[in-house]
Amino acid sequence: MALLEIEGLHVEVGGKPILKGIDLSIEPGEVHAIMGPNGSGKSTLSYVLAGRDGYEVTAGSIRFDGHDLLEMAADERAVAGIFLAFQYPVELPGVTGMTFLKEAVNARRKAEGEGDIDAMAFLKMVRAKAKTLSITDEMLKRAVNVGFSGGEKKRNEILHMAVLEPKLCVLDETDSGLDIDALKIVSDGVNALRDPGRSMLVITHYQRLLDHIEPDKVHVLAGGQIRRTGGKELALELERNGYADFVEAA
Amino acid sequence: MAATADTVRQVEDVTGGAYKYGFVTDIEADVAPLGLDESTIHFISAKKEEPAWLLEWRLKAFQQWKRMVEPEWAKVNYQRIDYQGIHYYSAPKQKDGPKSLDEVDPELLKTYEKLGIPLREQELLAGVVAVDAVFDSVSVATTYKKELEKKGIVFCSISEAVREHPELVRRYLGSVVPVADNYFACLNSAVFTDGSFVYIPKGVRCPMELSTYFRINAQNTGQFERTLIIADEGSYVSYLEGCTAPQRDENQLHAAVVELVTLDDAQIKYSTVQNWYPGDENGKGGIYNFVTKRGACRGKRSKISWTQVETGSAITWKYPSCILQGDDSVGEFYSVAITNNAQQADTGTKMIHIGRNTRSTIVSKGISAGRADNTYRGLVRISKKADGARNYTQCDSLLIGDKCGAHTVPYIESKNPTARVEHEATTSKISEDQLFYCLSRGLTQEQAVSLIVNGFCKEVMKELPMEFAVEAQKLIGISLEGSVG
Numbered sequence: 141m142a143l144l145e146i147e148g149l150h151v152e153v154g155g156k157p158i159l160k161g162i163d164l165s166i167e168p169g170e171v172h173a174i175m176g177p178n179g180s181g182k183s184t185l186s187y188v189l190a191g192r193d194g195y196e197v198t199a200g201s202i203r204f205d206g207h208d209l210l211e212m213a214a215d216e217r218a219v220a221g222i223f224l225a226f227q228y229p230v231e232l233p234g235v236t237g238m239t240f241l242k243e244a245v246n247a248r249r250k251a252e253g254e255g256d257i258d259a260m261a262f263l264k265m266v267r268a269k270a271k272t273l274s275i276t277d278e279m280l281k282r283a284v285n286v287g288f289s290g291g292e293k294k295r296n297e298i299l300h301m302a303v304l305e306p307k308l309c310v311l312d313e314t315d316s317g318l319d320i321d322a323l324k325i326v327s328d329g330v331n332a333l334r335d336p337g338r339s340m341l342v343i344t345h346y347q348r349l350l351d352h353i354e355p356d357k358v359h360v361l362a363g364g365q366i367r368r369t370g371g372k373e374l375a376l377e378l379e380r381n382g383y384a385d386f387v388e389a390a
Numbered sequence: 391m392a393a394t395a396d397t398v399r400q401v402e403d404v405t406g407g408a409y410k411y412g413f414v415t416d417i418e419a420d421v422a423p424l425g426l427d428e429s430t431i432h433f434i435s436a437k438k439e440e441p442a443w444l445l446e447w448r449l450k451a452f453q454q455w456k457r458m459v460e461p462e463w464a465k466v467n468y469q470r471i472d473y474q475g476i477h478y479y480s481a482p483k484q485k486d487g488p489k490s491l492d493e494v495d496p497e498l499l500k501t502y503e504k505l506g507i508p509l510r511e512q513e514l515l516a517g518v519v520a521v522d523a524v525f526d527s528v529s530v531a532t533t534y535k536k537e538l539e540k541k542g543i544v545f546c547s548i549s550e551a552v553r554e555h556p557e558l559v560r561r562y563l564g565s566v567v568p569v570a571d572n573y574f575a576c577l578n579s580a581v582f583t584d585g586s587f588v589y590i591p592k593g594v595r596c597p598m599e600l601s602t603y604f605r606i607n608a609q610n611t612g613q614f615e616r617t618l619i620i621a622d623e624g625s626y627v628s629y630l631e632g633c634t635a636p637q638r639d640e641n642q643l644h645a646a647v648v649e650l651v652t653l654d655d656a657q658i659k660y661s662t663v664q665n666w667y668p669g670d671e672n673g674k675g676g677i678y679n680f681v682t683k684r685g686a687c688r689g690k691r692s693k694i695s696w697t698q699v700e701t702g703s704a705i706t707w708k709y710p711s712c713i714l715q716g717d718d719s720v721g722e723f724y725s726v727a728i729t730n731n732a733q734q735a736d737t738g739t740k741m742i743h744i745g746r747n748t749r750s751t752i753v754s755k756g757i758s759a760g761r762a763d764n765t766y767r768g769l770v771r772i773s774k775k776a777d778g779a780r781n782y783t784q785c786d787s788l789l790i791g792d793k794c795g796a797h798t799v800p801y802i803e804s805k806n807p808t809a810r811v812e813h814e815a816t817t818s819k820i821s822e823d824q825l826f827y828c829l830s831r832g833l834t835q836e837q838a839v840s841l842i843v844n845g846f847c848k849e850v851m852k853e854l855p856m857e858f859a860v861e862a863q864k865l866i867g868i869s870l871e872g873s874v875g
Contacts, residue, residue, distance in 0.1 A: 232827070
């Protein structure tokens, strides 16, 4: 059974149709990439999956791991195993990275009927994962995303992902604003999380991220619909020809 | 064994053992007749078996109060208080209280539970049991008291201090907040019922946080509480006032006075968590809190630090202040004021720089939610002789929702050209982005608000003593429940 099953999804934002009939099925362990021009509805899809307010589903369904996703609030989806790595991670002044992650981990444990995580075990686990992403202790003590560089913010998103161990990772333009070195660190972090039980939906504008995170399938999203689906070679084709064909078709 | 005997003695003190001092009063009633006139003050003074000087002091205050007018400059709206509709004295007994926790408002109990307050303490706070009945279980209090006595520290009720240390009380009472300082302080001077007294001798560092919880006689001090803390040369004390749990309270008007005095090189750290009943969603039934708190840094290099977390009361009118008389003395004010629903808070501080090289820091965090109004009102005054005085003020306001208000009213008066005064102010809102970011990590709406607000208040929270800080953090979340979504 597919981990994520989207059927005939129509979404409006402020009364304006953005997604116009999306069908998408992701099996456990698969990595799918969604590519498309600006304004095609890529970020809308990620927000709808994460359950953000203001995105109105007018038709269609989303099933996730046996749940009717559209019946669930954003926090319920998160504890059920959906994770969104933000294109623009949000600053939380005064809230340290450690505090934030601990609250998040405990929220999940609570949903699973477990008690709070042992403080020492948590510290050890986070430090170990942070190290692989070149995140220093000093960074973990700072307020979440406050004063972080673009690269630091994206690395921090991947750290959240690594710590929370979600079933479905949605990465929204994680490569934007990254230089080559940072892209490598982030991609390595993502690849380390590839697992037969975990699926990923990688949303990107450019092909270069897919050099590092190799997708099983690539979908082209344009004008609120998936125009084409193929293997990883489709990304290379797009890199060569651009999105012009799809934009005109839309 | 000794501790038990001690407890028994102290319980006697509370429950009427005071009669052994030989004073006789012909008034047997437990409650003063309704209203306020000279006879009420005679009644209170007689009930408390006070010396003549204190009765005189009270009567003088009452004469002045009668000529004063209730202030209207604060940004708070409330129905006129009927000062003749109040009982100004009632004996510390709770005959009409609930018989068991089953009779207590379940909402209140839910809050206690969230704060993790032990059952015995819940009963005390909810008024199920009188404080004297709890003494035996709080043997830790008597142990502490012994340790304090060894160091020569006086920590008792102000009534007891009037009897046992009249010279100290006479010397300092009203010396920081003069009798006719303001309408509410003047009223307090006339009718105050009880409160705390602390004296730290020269060179002594108080070995523990002093809190009213550990002080016998502390409960039922009623609506006109009076606190006096004196730190003699080179001494240090940290004092905790209040409780994170909402206390059952029948009195609507509270007009307390707190006076602090530090001599050379002495330090007082005064922390408050105020969580009185804020009233229902429309503010009905909440406490009016009109309190005057002021500290005098009389000595050189002395320091007074106020930290407050104000989440309760329908109306808060409160400006803990520092008079920096001694050269190189330091005043600090760290404040978190949260208003939700129909609450109104007008709070801030006054830093009066008189001595040379005096320094003050003000960090105020105001949070408004619901239809609440939150005002920071502060004065920084640098007098002519205060060479090299420095002040740093930071006022941040956080709005939750779009029906609440935040106001900042800073007054700065500088008469010395060498002074440096800085003021920074910001106003922000909890953004949709921040909330969604937290939700997307699995936090509930309420956890998210609590986390963001605690982050916003961090600079103040870290000034609180450890055991207070943990509870205060939870309290912030509870105060803002239902404020979003």
